[in-house]
Every structure is written in C-alpha cells, then in structure tokens.
Amino acid sequence: MILRFYPLILGTLLLVGCDNTSTASDAVQSQMGSAGAIDSASARTYRLRLTQLGAADQQDRQEFMTTLRQYGPGSTQFATVRRQMEHQDSVRLREFLALEKRYGWPQKSQVGAEGVGYAYLLIQHSPEQIQVSYQSKIQASYERGELSGADYATYLDRMLGYQGKPQRYGTQYAIRVLSNGREESYLLPIEDLSQVDERRETVQLEPLLPQLVPGTLVFKPGMK
Numbered sequence: 001m002i003l004r005f006y007p008l009i010l011g012t013l014l015l016v017g018c019d020n021t022s023t024a025s026d027a028v029q030s031q032m033g034s035a036g037a038i039d040s041a042s043a044r045t046y047r048l049r050l051t052q053l054g055a056a057d058q059q060d061r062q063e064f065m066t067t068l069r070q071y072g073p074g075s076t077q078f079a080t081v082r083r084q085m086e087h088q089d090s091v092r093l094r095e096f097l098a099l100e101k102r103y104g105w106p107q108k109s110q111v112g113a114e115g116v117g118y119a120y121l122l123i124q125h126s127p128e129q130i131q132v133s134y135q136s137k138i139q140a141s142y143e144r145g146e147l148s149g150a151d152y153a154t155y156l157d158r159m160l161g162y163q164g165k166p167q168r169y170g171t172q173y174a175i176r177v178l179s180n181g182r183e184e185s186y187l188l189p190i191e192d193l194s195q196v197d198e199r200r201e202t203v204q205l206e207p208l209l210p211q212l213v214p215g216t217l218v219f220k221p222g223m224k
Contacts, residue, residue, distance in 0.1 A: 047111035054118025060085045096122045108146040149203030166191040170208040185224035187217040
C-alpha cells in the first residue's frame with residue numbers, strides 16, 4: 001500500500017534552496033538530446049537510488065500514521081515524528097533534484113514503472129511551489145501511460161486546491177477532532193459530488209459515494 005497525505009496531515013513542509021527545477025532539468029534533457037539517452041549503468045544507478053528514496057519515504061509515512069493513530073494529532077509524540085518526516089522529506093527532495101539534474105526526469109524505459117512512481121511520490125511530498133513546477137512533467141508521464149490515473153487524479157486535485165478551486169476526483173480529505181474527542185474524516189470541497197464516481201471511474205478509482213454519510217462530505221466511520 002502506498003501512503004499519501006492530504007492537506008491537514010501534510011501541513012507545511014520545509015522549504016529547500018534550489019534553482020527553478022523545471023528550467024534546470026529541461027536544460028539537462030536538452031543537452032542529452034532525449035530523456036532516454038542515459039547509458040544502462042546510469043539507468044541502473046538512477047533506478048536503485050529512486051527505489052531507496054521511495055522506500056524511505058514510505059517507511060517514514062508508516063511511522064507517521066502509526067504515531068497518529070496511537071497518540072493523536074495533538075500529541076507531543078506526533079509533533080516530533082511529523083517534524084522528523086518533514087526534515088527527511090526535504091533531504092530526499094534535495095537528492096532527487098540532484099539526480100534529476102544529472103539524468104533528467106525519469107521515464108519507464110530508464111527506471112521502470114516503480115521508479116517513475118517513486119519520483120512522483122517525492123514530488124507529491126514536496127513544498128507547494130515545487131509540486132506546481134512539475135505539472136507538465138507529471139502530465140507527460142501520465143499521458144505516456146507511465147503514471148496511474150489514480151496518481152494523476154490525486155495530483156490534479158491538489159493543484160486545484162492550491163488555486164482555491166474544488167477538487168474533481170475526491171482524493172483530498174482532512175481529519176478534525178470533534179467536541180467528544182472522536183476524530184472525523186471529511187472530504188474537502190469538490191465539484192458536482194453527484195457525478196464524482198463517474199469521474200473516478202475514468203481514472204480507475206473506486207466509488208466514493210458509498211464511503212460517505214449520505215447527504216454529507218463526511219466519511220463513514222472506518223472508511224478513512
């Protein structure tokens with residue numbers, strides 16, 4: 001299971017010092033002639049490091065979720081684990097940007113579908129301005145069939161949220177603590193909720209409406 005995070009949980013990530021990522025990697029790809037023009041040894045190195053970075057990303061998020069469930073979002077333990085994860089996200093992002101500058105944006109022919117997926121996760125867990133700068137590359141990966149519809153839908157919904165617009169596919173939700181101490185998951189603003197499952201079907205996402213309390217944006221207990 002791939003762990004991804006949504007606005008309340010994601011919070012504010014650490015900013016990293018870097019050049020404009022799209023400009024830097026585009027320049028490298030232009031010099032190489034094509035995105036697939038790295039040699040096999042370099043491709044193996046790239047794939048291995050993406051796998052390692054992606055595995056570390058998922059391990060940190062597993063610990064994050066375990067701590068959240070065990071101690072709750074207002075606990076000292078959760079705050080500590082969250083800070084640690086945000087720091088590691090910034091470290092991993094710096095390394096990924098260096099790899100991309102050297103090898104170009106990864107493609108399936110170089111690093112396999114898993115490698116492309118890990119690159120997507122590293123960008124998804126980066127600051128907002130980094131995520132926005134990668135929109136054309138992530139869209140191209142999806143159009144080449146190298147990124148799943150579910151991943152692309154998640155990315156698009158998040159971009160719409162950054163623009164203050166309602167999401168399309170219902171991938172973004174948050175958690176709030178009620179007055180009785182119970183946690184409740186709820187869907188963030190979405191366009192035309194009645195048609196969401198038709199839209200989700202086009203990107204191979206499971207139906208959303210059966211997960212919600214009828215007539216609300218609140219998830220049924222145990223659904224999130």
